[in-house]
Amino acid sequence: MIRDDLFRVKVGLAEMLKGGVIMDVTNAEQARIAEEAGAVAVMALERVPADIRAQGGVARMASIKRIREIMEAVSIPVMAKVRIGHFVEAQILQELGVDFIDESEVLTPADEEHHIDKHQFKVPFVCGARDLGEALRRIGEGAAMIRTKGEAGSGNIVEAVRHLRSVMDAIRRLTVLPKEELMAESKRLGAPYELVQWVAEHGRLPVPNFAAGGIATPADAALCMQLGAEAVFVGSGIFKSEDPARRARAIVKAVTYYNDPKMLLEASEELGEPMRGLDVSRLAKEELLQTRGW
Amino acid sequence: MKIGVLAVQGDFAAHGRVLEQLGVPWCEVRHPEQLSEISGLILPGGESTTMLKFLFEEGFLEPLRDFARRGGAFFGTCAGAILLAREVTNPHQPSLGFLDISVQRNAYGRQINSFVDRVLSPAFGPPPLEMVYIRAPIITRVGPGVEVLAEHGGHPVLVQQGRCLAATFHPELTEDRRVHERFLQLVESASAR
Numbered sequence: 001m002i003r004d005d006l007f008r009v010k011v012g013l014a015e016m017l018k019g020g021v022i023m024d025v026t027n028a029e030q031a032r033i034a035e036e037a038g039a040v041a042v043m044a045l046e047r048v049p050a051d052i053r054a055q056g057g058v059a060r061m062a063s064i065k066r067i068r069e070i071m072e073a074v075s076i077p078v079m080a081k082v083r084i085g086h087f088v089e090a091q092i093l094q095e096l097g098v099d100f101i102d103e104s105e106v107l108t109p110a111d112e113e114h115h116i117d118k119h120q121f122k123v124p125f126v127c128g129a130r131d132l133g134e135a136l137r138r139i140g141e142g143a144a145m146i147r148t149k150g151e152a153g154s155g156n157i158v159e160a161v162r163h164l165r166s167v168m169d170a171i172r173r174l175t176v177l178p179k180e181e182l183m184a185e186s187k188r189l190g191a192p193y194e195l196v197q198w199v200a201e202h203g204r205l206p207v208p209n210f211a212a213g214g215i216a217t218p219a220d221a222a223l224c225m226q227l228g229a230e231a232v233f234v235g236s237g238i239f240k241s242e243d244p245a246r247r248a249r250a251i252v253k254a255v256t257y258y259n260d261p262k263m264l265l266e267a268s269e270e271l272g273e274p275m276r277g278l279d280v281s282r283l284a285k286e287e288l289l290q291t292r293g294w
Numbered sequence: 295m296k297i298g299v300l301a302v303q304g305d306f307a308a309h310g311r312v313l314e315q316l317g318v319p320w321c322e323v324r325h326p327e328q329l330s331e332i333s334g335l336i337l338p339g340g341e342s343t344t345m346l347k348f349l350f351e352e353g354f355l356e357p358l359r360d361f362a363r364r365g366g367a368f369f370g371t372c373a374g375a376i377l378l379a380r381e382v383t384n385p386h387q388p389s390l391g392f393l394d395i396s397v398q399r400n401a402y403g404r405q406i407n408s409f410v411d412r413v414l415s416p417a418f419g420p421p422p423l424e425m426v427y428i429r430a431p432i433i434t435r436v437g438p439g440v441e442v443l444a445e446h447g448g449h450p451v452l453v454q455q456g457r458c459l460a461a462t463f464h465p466e467l468t469e470d471r472r473v474h475e476r477f478l479q480l481v482e483s484a485s486a487r
Contacts, residue, residue: 005410012428012467013405016340016373019303038348040303040341075385075399076341077429099405099429122406231303256302256324256348 010124010144013077013099014208017041017145017231021221021252022210024048024235027066028073030244037248041077041100043233044070049106049153049289050236050275059107061089064096071098079126084293085111087120094123100145101125103138105292106152106235115293118142128212130163130290132170136191136199137294139207146205148229149290150213153236155277157220159290160213161227167209168228174200213290216241216274218254218267225258242272295481298323298332302348304340304373308466312474326357334367334481337374339428339464342399345373346387355390362392365484367457369477375460376431383434393458394437395450401432415444415452424470425451425463433462443476457484 020040025031026048034042046062047055061082071078077099082089084103089110093101103116105128118125119142128149129135135146148167150160170189177185177200186196198206211224212233221232234251241247250267257263285291297313299306301322313320321328323335335358337345349355362368370378370393381396382389402408408429412422423444433450436442444452444461452461452473457480465473 008426008467009408009410009428012426012464013408015305015308015467016428017303018305018307018340019301020341020344035343036347038344040344076343077405094406097404097406124405252344260324 006122007142007144011207013124014126014145017077017210018208019255020231021248021255022079022231022233023238023248024233025070025239028069030239031070031073031078033245034238034248035074035076037245038252039076039248040231041079042070042074043079043081043102043235044098045081048236048239050155050240051153052106053153053287053289059083061086061093061107064092067093067096067098071096081107082116083107084109085114085116087116090116090121090123090125094121098123103127103143105149105289109292115141118144126210128290128293129167131166132174132199133189133191134294135167135205135209136189136195139195139205140192143207145208145210147210147212147233148224150211150215151280151283152213152289153278154214154280154283155216155237155240155275156280157214157216157223159280160211160215160224163213163290164211164224164227164229167205171199171203171205175203215251216277217271218250218264221251222254222258222264225255231255237275240275247271247274295334295478295485296320296332297334297336297478297481298328299336299338300345300374302340302345304338304345305464305466306336306338306340308464309336309338309371312466312471316471316474316478318478326352326354329357329361329366332366333485334369334477335361336477337368337370337377338466339372339374342373342376342382343387345377346389349377349390358390362457365457367477367481367484368392368459369474370460371464371466372428372430372462375433375462378458378460380437381435393453393455393460394440395433395453395460396435397431397462398434399431400429402427402430405429411446413444413446417443417452418472423452423465423472424468426467427463430462454480
C-alpha cells in the first residue's frame, strides 16, 4: 500500500486525534464551547444530522462563510463535509484550508457509483464504512481515517455498534486465515488484495478507526471505545441535548477513561436530558443515511 | 526503570510501541498517583488544549511539579513540547513551564502545510533525523541553559534543558529510535544520581 510522505502526514493527523472527541458544530459559538470542553477537533456544518434528517431537501457542503467563521474561532483542527463523489466541493475546501474532509453519507450523494480519488488531495479524508470491505475500498481510494457510519442524527448507538463489530470481527477473521485463502476473501470483501494482506498481517486497519453515527451519551462513547474504536465523532448528540457544554465535557472524559467504570460513573452524573433519539428499525429504508455510498 | 506515557488522548500508543521495541517497561498515565511509579514521563502529540484542560481538571499540576523536583524526566513531542514550554502563543495558553522556551502553536499553518523532512543533526550524526511535522509549533525563543540538538529552517526543533527533552516533530511516527534512546539515557542518568 502507498506509504509515501504525503500519506504519512495525512494519517499522522488522524493519529493525533486518537483518544479524543470530534464534535459537530454549526457556528463559532458552538465551536468555542466544543474547544473549551476539550474536543480534539470540530466538524463545521450548516445543520447537524438530526436537522438535516428532519428538514429534508438536498444537503450540500456548508457555506464557506460558516466554515471560515468556525476556523477563525478555534485553534483546534477544523473538519468539513463534502458530498460523496463531489470532488469539486473537496477542491474548494482544500483551497479554504480545512484540516480534514469528511466524504459523508450525511450529505446528499453527488455520485452514486464513484467516491472521490482522495490520493489527488493534500488534505486528508475520513470516510464512513459499515464493514471491512467498505473500509478497505475507501482506504484504497486514499482515505486517511475510517469511521463507522452508524446512523447519523438518530441518537441511537445500535448501528455504530453493528458496524464496529462487523469491521472488528472481519479483521480478527483475516488474521487466522491461511494465506492461500486471502485472495478469495479479498474477492468476497470486494477489497484490494494488498490491503487485505496488510490487515491479515497486522490485525488492524492501516489507518485509524473511529466511531460515529448515533453517539448520545458518555456510555455510548465508551462502548464504542471498548469495542475497538480509537476515537469518536459526536454529531447531533451534543448540541441537541439539554446542556451541551456539560455533555461535551462528560463525553470527552468518558473517552479518556473508557475502561474505568468509576470515572465513567462520574462522567455520567447530572447531565440533563440527552437528545430524543430515533428507533432505527422503524425508519423507512429510504430514510437511512448509512446505505449511501458503497 | 519504568516510563509513563500521558494517555489523555493523542498518539500515546505510538510512543508505547517505540518503548516496547526498545524493551522498556511502560504504562499509560491517566491518574496523578501513577507518577510515583515511573522515572520518566512522555507527553505525546495530540491537541495541547485538550491535554492542558485535562491536566488542570484532574489535579495533575502539583503532582507533576513534585515529579520534576524528585528528578523525574520529561519528553514532549509536538503538543507535549507546547505543554512543557514556559510561554505559549497563537493563542496564548497556560503551560507547565518546565522548559525555558517560547513556542508558537500551529506556526507552519494548517494541515495542508504539514510535512516530512530529513535533517542532519550534529548532536546525533548521520544518518539525518527523519522529522514528521503535523500542524507543528515553532520554538521562537530558547532561554540560557537550553541546548539546541537539532534545527530546521533556522528554528530549533529538538531542545533539552536538564531532564527535559522536547521535539516539535514526531520521532514516534518514524523508525528512527535515536531521540527516544537519548531520552532513556536521560532518565537513567537522572535516576542514577
